[in-house]
Amino acid sequence: MTDQAQVGFVHELNQRLQDRIEAEPELMMRDAFVSHVGEHLIDDGTLDDLETCYLHMPWQNRRVEVAGYDITSAGTILHLVVAEHGLFGAPVKRDRIDQMIRRAGAFADFCRGGNHELLERSSPAYDMAQRIHEGWPEFQMIRIFVLTDGTASIRKMPEVTVAGLPTAVQIWDLTRIQRLTSNGGEQEEILINLSELGYAVQCLESPQQADGYRCLLTVLPGRLLADLYHEHHSRILQRNVRAFLQARGKVNKGIAETIQKEPGRFLAYNNGVSATAKAARVDPGPTGPILRELTELQIVNGGQTTASLHHAARRGLDLSEVHVPAKITLISDERLDPMIPDISRYANSQNAVTSADFEGNSPFHVGLERLSRSLWTPADSEGKQRRWYYERVRGQYDVDRGRNTTPARRRQFDLDNPRTQRFGKTDAAKYEYASERRPDVVCLGGQKCFLRWTEEEQLDKREAPAPDYFRHLVAKAIVFAEMRRLIRREGFGGYLGQTTAYTVSLINERLGGLDLNLIWHMQRLPDELAEIVLVSARAVRQVLINPPGSGNVTEWCKKPDCWEAVRAVRWEPSAAVQQAVGAR
Incomplete structure (x- = not known):
């Protein structure tokens, strides 16, 4: 982002926050910032939802700080949001980012131990901490989102352990928020480099079709799908299809049972996944074409399979023998949004997708x-x-x-x-x-x-x-x-x-x-x-x-x-x- 573009975006962002505060005068500027960015992250599919609630207090020999939270619909992932507003494009120090992450971790420990009783019972902060405490036995991981209107030199931190759970950290600074909120809310593009992830995936490539798309037919390692879900969560699921991510129905229980008892038969039993991508890089290989990269992968059918593989991996099940058939439709930008809902409708046969999943273009x-x-x-x-x-x-x-x-x-x-x-x-x-x-x-x-x-x-x-x-x-x-x-x-x-x-x-x-x-x-x-x-x-x-x-x-x-x-x-x-x- 150029200096001029950054100044313009800072002005625009703060005008949006002032508009929000004018409509809701009880809001602090920090809370308005969290709500504003959170709404875009929800639309983007990065978050399922977000409850804005600020808490900052000493606890034992630590400090607790959090600006909002969400628990995914499956009840297995805790999202914690921390925020730094007021930098207006200035660099955010690495020490401050580390401090916010530590304080979010302290809050997770605070909730795990049932310390919500230290808070005012009639306060939203009490409700937040109590809800997290009650849900703790089901949590499999934590995601910490660091939101800032400063500029950061890092986007992602290595996975750590917080309160006994594996924890991923995402940093959303001014540059990344600008990409998220500009251009009518287009999503931040996902680039998946299969070679860097250690996979060599063979595929068959169709000729270009009359409607301007082509398809790749391939078999994906189960571990790859689990890793992609772990990294991107619902962001790799078609943005209008957000349900059915918990392994509770008969289909999902069957998936889990096959992984555990007959992993070698998964390919035979499973209907596979249908996905879209804006682009792909396919290179020649000694035994056929090799899929190297995918841009903006979206799984439009097979969310249950993907989530179930992730849950199985988190439970320590071996996915080395699990493979999943996949059809990846490559569609250009201008045709992507109109075509994805129809692919979703016609491809979904394993678990019915409700009418709620296709939202905006009716x-x-x-x-x-x-x-x-x-x-x-x-x-x-x-x-x-x-x-x-x-x-x-x-x-x-x-x-x-x-x-x-x-x-x-x-x-x-x-x-x-x-x-x-x-x-x-x-x-x-x-x-x-x-x-x-x-x-x-x-x-x-x-x-x-x-x-x-x-x-x-x-x-x-x-x-x-x-x-x-x-x-x-x-x-x-x-x-x-x-x-x-x-x-x-x-x-x-x-x-x-x-x-x-x-x-x-x-x-x-x-x-x-x-x-x-x-x-x-x-x-x-x-x-x-x-x-x-x-x-x-x-x-x-x-x-x-x-x-x-x-x-x-x-x-x-x-x-x-x-x-x-x-x-x-x-x-x-x-x-x-x-x-x-x-x-x-």
Whole structure:
């Protein structure tokens, strides 16, 4: 990155963080940085999800520091995030990186030993440490992500042992974050050099096909797939296919049993993997072509096989006799995104892939995008109209804004499409479920909530929505954002997102829904509705922070039983409020 480009990106990054803090004033700049980068890492497939939660404290003769965490859906990998913000492109010292890694390791030890009881019981940090402690027996490895807006001379550290577990460390500095977040959110390219990894993989290469692709047929060593999954995790799995990574179903149990009892028959029994790559290097060999390199490998069918091989290797099983048939389709950049979902659909036969796995390009989401560019809000008191910008693909807003090449045109774009009126797919799912009285689903987190919405509503099969659907969705967004703002101002402390989701749901429950047409036309909460938010939120919060058996608040909020407990609270809005803002 040139000095000029770096300065420009630092300015752009900090503007994004300021926008986030303007929308959520309770955020520290560090937390805004972690959330911003974390969202891009989730979209990239590097992280499954991320709970931002900062903790820094002395413990024994060490210091504990962490900025966020996630536990993979299989429950076997703990992700810990540490962050250094405020360098604005200056070099980050190696000593500071080592210090952050040590402090994250101390936090892992802290959780393993059950020291969450040293923390304030009603705090998100307590929930984080308790959740990690409870999940510890299932963890097979740790990944530490070092996020910094400085520039680092290293990208990756050697694997170490932390709290008794093998631990990989990834460093995401300003240069790497710029690649991650620019150009509409394109993924950082993966280059796999098979020769450097010690493999000589023979293959057969097809002629170029009419649609501009070609295929490689090969047999991959099981150890290679296990190593690739260990190195890249879900990043080598097609970015829209994130489920079925735990060895629990009948197919996966069969895979594990074959590895253990009949490894030599794995090739005969297994259907193999289907993968894509942007490019490959194939060299002549004494007995046929040898596959040397793959660029941007994505496994679109065979995620179960790949993950199961990794889990088997972590358990100490010998994979030397395990081989897996593979078909690798080489597709150019411009055809990659449109073609991958179809390959995924047609190739998946071993375990069915749900409709939730193919997310962004359906007529439903494309239709929402088109409506968001054409529908204007009712005029305000100054006669101004604006749009609510639906960001179907992360980074789309900035790309569209950048197409306006003069300052005057960019100012007009900002007036027509305020950043505060931008929302994405995971936001839409959150608004829908909160309004439909499913706050427990909202509390699962953005990605899981979105996948549930896609699957339950079969969004991949739905046609483009009508204009009224979009107007009502915007009204739900206004309800959620405004109630969140009112609850935040009350200063309840932690669990703002959970309290907001449950408050929105409870008010909808008591009023039988809201007059969404009224809210769309007003573009704000009606006064009668705003007046009951805090009363409802106080009742909600008492249920949320007192889980049965002194359990984990965050996990309690994800359970349908929590919603049933909230529904039982004794609170009713007045008849006048019901008349003014209830569903028509």
